Amino acid sequence: MGAKQVLVSVLVAIGLGITGMFATQSDRALGAAVKFDNTMVANKNLTDRGKISYFVNDSAKKYQADIRFAAHTWNHALGRRLFKPTSLINKSRLTVTVSGQMSNQFAGMAEINSGVIALNDNWMTRYDRSKRRALIIHELGHTFGTKDLYQYPNLALQRQFRQATIMGGNYSTTIGEFDRRLADWSLAHTRVMGSAEFYHYRVMDNLYFQRMLRGKL
Numbered sequence: 001m002g003a004k005q006v007l008v009s010v011l012v013a014i015g016l017g018i019t020g021m022f023a024t025q026s027d028r029a030l031g032a033a034v035k036f037d038n039t040m041v042a043n044k045n046l047t048d049r050g051k052i053s054y055f056v057n058d059s060a061k062k063y064q065a066d067i068r069f070a071a072h073t074w075n076h077a078l079g080r081r082l083f084k085p086t087s088l089i090n091k092s093r094l095t096v097t098v099s100g101q102m103s104n105q106f107a108g109m110a111e112i113n114s115g116v117i118a119l120n121d122n123w124m125t126r127y128d129r130s131k132r133r134a135l136i137i138h139e140l141g142h143t144f145g146t147k148d149l150y151q152y153p154n155l156a157l158q159r160q161f162r163q164a165t166i167m168g169g170n171y172s173t174t175i176g177e178f179d180r181r182l183a184d185w186s187l188a189h190t191r192v193m194g195s196a197e198f199y200h201y202r203v204m205d206n207l208y209f210q211r212m213l214r215g216k217l
C-alpha cells in the first residue's frame with residue numbers, strides 16, 4: 001500500500017458502518033461486471049504444490065494473531081487451506097517480517113521473488129487491530145500474483161476498486177465476491193516458481209528484502 005492509500009483509508013475508516021454496507025453492494029456489482037485482465041496480475045505467484053507455507057520471523061511475532069487472522073480469512077474465503085503456517089523458515093515460501101526503517105510511503109510491502117511481506121512498524125503501531133488485519137490481508141493478496149488495483153489504468157474502475165476491493169486498498173477485513181474471484185483468477189493466470197528459481201532469490205542476501213530479513217534494514 002502506498003502513501004495515498006494511507007490517506008484514503010483514513011477517510012474510509014471514518015464512515016465505516018455505512019461504507020461497509022455500500023462496499024458489499026458495489027463489490028457484488030463489480031464481481032458481476034468487471035472482466036479480469038492481465039494488468040491486474042504480475043507474472044508469478046508464491047504457491048508451492050497448491051499451498052503457501054508462511055513463516056513469521058521474530059520481529060513479526062507481536063502481530064502473530066493478526067497474521068493468523070488474515071491467513072485464515074483468505075483460506076475461509078477461498079474454501080481451502082492455501083496459507084499454512086510453518087515454524088521452519090526453510091520450509092516456507094513466505095516470510096513475514098516487520099521493519100521500522102522502511103519508507104513511510106508504504107504501510108506494507110510484498111515481494112514475490114524471494115517471498116517476503118514486510119510490515120512497516122511506524123504504521124502498524126498506529127493502526128487499530130482491524131486496520132492491521134486489513135493491511136495484512138491486502139499484502140497476502142499479492143502472494144497470489146495480484147497487483148495493486150489502486151493503480152489500475154482505467155480511472156473510473158480504479159475509483160470503484162479503491163472503494164470496494166481489498167487489492168484496491170479499501171482496508172476491509174471482509175473478503176467479498178470480487179476479491180475472492182480475483183484471487184482465484186490471479187492464481188490461475190500466474191505461474192508457480194520451481195525450487196531452483198525461488199531459492200536463487202532467497203539466498204541473495206544483498207537483496208533489499210533479504211537484507212531486511214537479516215535485520216540490516
Ligand SMILES: [Zn+2]
Nearest residue numbers: 001138142148
Ligand atoms: Zn499493495
